[in-house]
Structure formats: C-alpha cells, structure tokens
Amino acid sequence: MKAFRLYSAYFAQFLKSRLAYKGDFIASLIGTAFIGAGGLLFIVFLIDGESVKAIKGWTRSEVLFIYGYSLLATAIFSTLAPNLYNFADRYIIQGEFDRVLLRPLNSLCQVLFESFNLESLANIFVGLGVVLYAGGQLGITLSVIDVVWLLVSALSGAVILLSVFVFLCSLSFHWEDKVGIAPPFYNMINFGRYPLPIFNNLIQFVLSWVVPFGFVAFYPATHFLGREEFRAYCYGTPLMALACLMVASVGWQFGVSRYSSTGN
Amino acid sequence: MSVIEVENLSKEFRVFSRREGVGGAFRDLFQREYRTLKAVDEISFSVEKGELLGYIGPNGAGKSTSIKMLTGILKPTGGKMEVLGYHPFRDRKAYTKHIGVVFGQRTQLWWDIAVIESFSLLSRIYEIPKDEYKERLGKLTEILDLKELLHTPVRKLSLGQRLRCDLASSLIHDPKVLFLDEPTIGLDAVAKDSMRSFLRTINRDFGVTIILTTHDLKEIEELCRRIIVIDHGHIIYDGDLKNIRKLPGMCKQVSVEFVAAAPLEELSSKFTTGVKFTQESERSVVVDYDPEKISTVELVKNVLTGYEIADLKITEPDIEEIVMKIYRDGVA
CATH class of the missing domain: 3.30.70.1560 (Alpha-L RNA-binding motif)
Structure with a gap:
C-alpha cells in the first residue's frame, strides 16, 4: 500500500513534467490510436470474406478478436515501457542509474515509474472496441467470469511483455551498447497479435516457450473462441507471466551487480 | 566510534578496448578484446563519527570508484566494507536512507519540475514525517538561501544554484554520513566560499560525517583535518593534513x-x-x-x-x- 502511494506520487510527478510541454500531447494521443488501428486495416483487407474467407481455419472475426485482445496487453505495456526502450542509453551510458541506486527503493520500479507513455492508453479503447465488435460478430456473450479473465489475462500479457524487455535491458549491464538487442524483439510483439497456428512450427515453439508472446493475446483469447485444443496453454497464462517475472528479476539483480557506472 | 570501515577493498573493471577505424569497429562486432583494470586496489581505512575527510587524488586515481562503492552503487570485487553497520551494496535499500550523496557533475533532482516538487517527492521516498520535513526544509532554505529557487524548474537554475539545491536534497532526510564528489566544481569564488562555510556548519553543528573529494586543494586545506591521497588505486597517504608538510623529502x-x-x-x-x-x-x-x-x-x-x-x-x-x-x- 505504501509502495502504491509512493509510485502514484512518481506518476503525479511525471504528469506535472509532461504537462510542462502540453502542446503535443493530444496530437500524439490520436497518432498512437491510429498506429494501433493500422493493423486492423491489414486484417480487414486481407481476409475480405470473399476471395479469402479464413486463414488456416481462422475466420476474419476470430483474427480481429485476437488482434483487439493483443492491443489491451500491449497498451498497458507500452504505457510503462518508454524507459525500457531507451534504457541502455539513458541509464547506463549516461549513467543515470547512479541516481536510481542512491534512493532507498527498488531500482526496477524506479526505472519503470520515471516515465510513462500515456498516449498508449488510447489503444486500450481501440482494443476494447475491436474485441466487442468482433465478439459480437462471433456471438460471444460476456459473463462476470469472462470479464475477470479478460482483465487477468491482459495484465498477465503485459507482465510477460515487461519481463521479456526487462530481461533484455538487464543484458545492457554487461555489454554497454547504445541500442542493445531489443529492437528485433519489439517487432516480434506483432507475431503475438495473430493466431499462432498460421505460423510454422519453429515460430510457434519460439512464441510459446522462448519469447512467449503467444501468451500475450492468442492463448488467453482462445478462452472466448471455444478452441478446446489450446485449453492448457490458455489457463497457463498467469503461470507463464509469473515464470517470466521471476526470470526477469533474477536477470535484473545479476545485471545490477555488474553495473559499472560511468567514468565520472 | 568508527562510521566507515574499509578493509582491502578492491574493484576491477573489465574494459572493452575498441579497435581503431571503421575496419576495427567492424571486427569489434565479432571479436572483442577485454583487459582488466584495477580501479581500486586493496585499500583500507576507517573514518570516525564527525570527521570531515578529504579524499583526493589525480584524475582516474580511483576516487569516484571508491565513493561509488561506499554509496552502494558499485559492487566491490573484493575486500570488506561497512558503513553505519550496513554493507552498502548488499543492504542498499536500507542503507541509502541514512546517507546523503552529491555528485557535482550531475544533479539528483528531477529535471523538468520545480525544486520544491522534487523535495516533496524525496520526503515521501524517505518517509519523513510532515512536521519534520517542514522544519528541515525551512532550515535548509534559510542557510542555503534557497527561497527564490524553490519554485523554479531545475533545468532553469544556474550551476551554483543547482548545486545548492542538490546539497539541500542530500540533507533533507537527516543523513548521518554525507558523500560529496566534487561538490564545488565550476563554482565561482563567492559561491565556493559560501558552500565551504555551509559544509563546516553541518559538520560541526549537526555532527554529520563528511567525505569530500575535490581537486581544489585550498578547499581541502580550509575544511579538512585529515586527508587520504589515492593514486593508481592505492592509498599513498592517510593522515593529518599538517603532517604532510613534515613528510621526508618535502x-x-x-x-x-x-x-x-x-x-x-x-x-x-x-x-x-x-x-x-x-x-x-x-x-x-x-x-x-x-x-x-x-x-x-x-x-x-x-x-x-x-x-x-x-x-x-x-x-x-x-x-x-x-x-x-x-x-x-x-x-x-
């Protein structure tokens, strides 16, 4: 509770400095929503219902549903992620991590809560809209349990994404490269927005067990699509999130112990 | 009673030596050459409560590295250290509540928001009771002359103003030990002078133990009774500043x-x-x-x-x- 109040104060602090440059906020809010919606057009035109009715047995509404589902978790992730994106440059190379370590707080939480990408929250609404629309097409009705599952799985998805990128950031403690190896992984997030079976076996394996972006949207969404064959994966989502979190925090702790700061 | 105990403390870095030119940079991608650098090599010393210790040495001597180990930022490669009964790196979260740190080279405050907002966030981070925070802030504002600065964003402060604010922020939680790494770098003579008298006050009147690194030896002479000189990672002198004149060969x-x-x-x-x-x-x-x-x-x-x-x-x-x-x- 104490931690929650403290990090709300961090958030308030960020809000104040963000509003110091309020001019571009609305514009980037709209821009982000467009980027989120961009992938939808791709699906709508590809599976047009006439020449292409489905991809490997997945109908347009199902694909849309999964896509919308993925926007929920990625929106939460992107809101918290800006400092992970430029972690190596800002914290390691410019040495701001010194300041983080001088405060009596968890170092990872400080990094995550020092900057937010509020615009990304727009995608929660885009995602909800798509889920509701596609769900309507599929004749899905939502019970209370379904809504709880939606929340739990979206949060789990965000935790999985955060964990993967925190782990990748923790490698910067050892290598000190400006860009790091994270960028290709940001592109991989997009694989998790589509039904896994449309990819070849290797990619399916990687997205399930190595970089488990399949758990961000696809597996948990099958709860609503009545695809029994993925049941074990689907309800394993929170466990996968927990496992990822553990690996990430071990990697982070180890990285911090190797932090070498800057010259002066 | 000693506040800081350091025994055979060492820090080694693995340095990646870059090759020259574009071709070299390309080869670096595939095969890297590392060498080990001993930044701090088995140093031992202790500091008593209430001391104002000058920690000096030429550039690259290992000053900052030792300060960063003592403040919990860097994990030592070897040796023992204990400050206020804590192991700085291992007990970092509990330990940093009791120390203040100022790096003259960069600020600890939030760049875009007013100074007072930074202070108030710090008061929550350090869990300072409201009354106590108000009292300390009032006192620091008075002696560091911050009144005009409190509502200015940090990025708009001059260097001297910023350092005064940084110093205040390092003292807001009533630390028992204060680490200052070149706290007067780039200040003019007047600002330096008032900074010195402030350091003397908090050391004498509030009993704060201070470890000070600087290149300004006048400052050391005015403030410190004891100095430690470090070079190439070794302590080459530890003792009374006065006795340094009596060293053989002087x-x-x-x-x-x-x-x-x-x-x-x-x-x-x-x-x-x-x-x-x-x-x-x-x-x-x-x-x-x-x-x-x-x-x-x-x-x-x-x-x-x-x-x-x-x-x-x-x-x-x-x-x-x-x-x-x-x-x-x-x-x-």
Whole structure:
C-alpha cells in the first residue's frame, strides 16, 4: 500500500513534467490510436470474406478478436515501457542509474515509474472496441467470469511483455551498447497479435516457450473462441507471466551487480 | 566510534578496448578484446563519527570508484566494507536512507519540475514525517538561501544554484554520513566560499560525517583535518593534513636578499647535503632545504654569519605543491 502511494506520487510527478510541454500531447494521443488501428486495416483487407474467407481455419472475426485482445496487453505495456526502450542509453551510458541506486527503493520500479507513455492508453479503447465488435460478430456473450479473465489475462500479457524487455535491458549491464538487442524483439510483439497456428512450427515453439508472446493475446483469447485444443496453454497464462517475472528479476539483480557506472 | 570501515577493498573493471577505424569497429562486432583494470586496489581505512575527510587524488586515481562503492552503487570485487553497520551494496535499500550523496557533475533532482516538487517527492521516498520535513526544509532554505529557487524548474537554475539545491536534497532526510564528489566544481569564488562555510556548519553543528573529494586543494586545506591521497588505486597517504608538510623529502624554502651581490658559490661550499641554492636576481638567492637533514636555525645561522642581509623570508611549501609532488613521486 505504501509502495502504491509512493509510485502514484512518481506518476503525479511525471504528469506535472509532461504537462510542462502540453502542446503535443493530444496530437500524439490520436497518432498512437491510429498506429494501433493500422493493423486492423491489414486484417480487414486481407481476409475480405470473399476471395479469402479464413486463414488456416481462422475466420476474419476470430483474427480481429485476437488482434483487439493483443492491443489491451500491449497498451498497458507500452504505457510503462518508454524507459525500457531507451534504457541502455539513458541509464547506463549516461549513467543515470547512479541516481536510481542512491534512493532507498527498488531500482526496477524506479526505472519503470520515471516515465510513462500515456498516449498508449488510447489503444486500450481501440482494443476494447475491436474485441466487442468482433465478439459480437462471433456471438460471444460476456459473463462476470469472462470479464475477470479478460482483465487477468491482459495484465498477465503485459507482465510477460515487461519481463521479456526487462530481461533484455538487464543484458545492457554487461555489454554497454547504445541500442542493445531489443529492437528485433519489439517487432516480434506483432507475431503475438495473430493466431499462432498460421505460423510454422519453429515460430510457434519460439512464441510459446522462448519469447512467449503467444501468451500475450492468442492463448488467453482462445478462452472466448471455444478452441478446446489450446485449453492448457490458455489457463497457463498467469503461470507463464509469473515464470517470466521471476526470470526477469533474477536477470535484473545479476545485471545490477555488474553495473559499472560511468567514468565520472 | 568508527562510521566507515574499509578493509582491502578492491574493484576491477573489465574494459572493452575498441579497435581503431571503421575496419576495427567492424571486427569489434565479432571479436572483442577485454583487459582488466584495477580501479581500486586493496585499500583500507576507517573514518570516525564527525570527521570531515578529504579524499583526493589525480584524475582516474580511483576516487569516484571508491565513493561509488561506499554509496552502494558499485559492487566491490573484493575486500570488506561497512558503513553505519550496513554493507552498502548488499543492504542498499536500507542503507541509502541514512546517507546523503552529491555528485557535482550531475544533479539528483528531477529535471523538468520545480525544486520544491522534487523535495516533496524525496520526503515521501524517505518517509519523513510532515512536521519534520517542514522544519528541515525551512532550515535548509534559510542557510542555503534557497527561497527564490524553490519554485523554479531545475533545468532553469544556474550551476551554483543547482548545486545548492542538490546539497539541500542530500540533507533533507537527516543523513548521518554525507558523500560529496566534487561538490564545488565550476563554482565561482563567492559561491565556493559560501558552500565551504555551509559544509563546516553541518559538520560541526549537526555532527554529520563528511567525505569530500575535490581537486581544489585550498578547499581541502580550509575544511579538512585529515586527508587520504589515492593514486593508481592505492592509498599513498592517510593522515593529518599538517603532517604532510613534515613528510621526508618535502623541502622548505628560505629567500635571502643580500646587501651586496649574492655570494652563491661561497654559500654552496658551506653545505654538503640537503640544500640547494638558486640565484633569483643579482642580490637574492633562494635556498631549498630538507628540514630532516638540516634545521632551519642552523641553516639561517650559517647564511647570516659573515654577510650583510637586507631581507630574509622562510616559506612553508604550498599545499598544492606538496600534493603535486606526492602525485608525481609518491611518498618517500
């Protein structure tokens, strides 16, 4: 509770400095929503219902549903992620991590809560809209349990994404490269927005067990699509999130112990 | 009671040596060469409660690395350290509540928001009770003269103003030990002076133990009784600042002005070891001598007898010169 109040104060602090440059906020809010919606057009035109009715047995509404589902978790992730994106440059190379370590707080939480990408929250609404629309097409009705599952799985998805990128950031403690190896992984997030079976076996394996972006949207969404064959994966989502979190925090702790700061 | 205990503390870095040119950068991608750098090499010392210790050394000597270990930022590669009963790196979260740190090179405050907002967030981070926070903020505002600055964003402050705010932020939680890494770098003479008197006050009146690194030796001379000199990762001197003048090999100087032309050769022949004569002008001579080998009294007596003297001046070596000599030659 104490931690929650403290990090709300961090958030308030960020809000104040963000509003110091309020001019571009609305514009980037709209821009982000467009980027989120961009992938939808791709699906709508590809599976047009006439020449292409489905991809490997997945109908347009199902694909849309999964896509919308993925926007929920990625929106939460992107809101918290800006400092992970430029972690190596800002914290390691410019040495701001010194300041983080001088405060009596968890170092990872400080990094995550020092900057937010509020615009990304727009995608929660885009995602909800798509889920509701596609769900309507599929004749899905939502019970209370379904809504709880939606929340739990979206949060789990965000935790999985955060964990993967925190782990990748923790490698910067050892290598000190400006860009790091994270960028290709940001592109991989997009694989998790589509039904896994449309990819070849290797990619399916990687997205399930190595970089488990399949758990961000696809597996948990099958709860609503009545695809029994993925049941074990689907309800394993929170466990996968927990496992990822553990690996990430071990990697982070180890990285911090190797932090070498800057010259002066 | 000692506040800081350091024993055989070491820090090694693995440094990636980059090859030259574009071709070299390309080869670096596939095969990297590392070498091990011992930034701090088995140093040991202890600091008593209430001390104001000067921690000095040339660039790259290992000063900052040792400060960063003592403040919990870096994990040592070897040795033991204990500050206020904590292991700085292992107990970082509990430990940092009790120390204050200022790095002159960069600010600890939030860049875009007003100073007072940074302070208020810090008061929550350190869980300072409201009344206590108000009282401390009032006191710090008064002695550091911050009133005009509190509502300005940090990015708009001048360097001197920013350092004053940084110092206040490092003291807001009533730390028992204060680490200052070049806290007056880039300040003008007036700002430096007021910073010094402030440090003296918090050390004397509030009993805060202070570890100070700086390149400004005047500052050290004014503030510190004890200094530690570090070079190439080793401690080369640890002791009273006054005694550093008495170290073997530290020359004193006598300038003599004669009424007639200076009898340089005659004088030289009077002494055998430990004395060096240099002619300054026609009538004046500078004598460098080692007080370990010949006493001042004996030297002056020998110079005075037989000549008419217009003026005589004995000078202690400047602290700056001594430290330069130590950096250059080590301690004999």
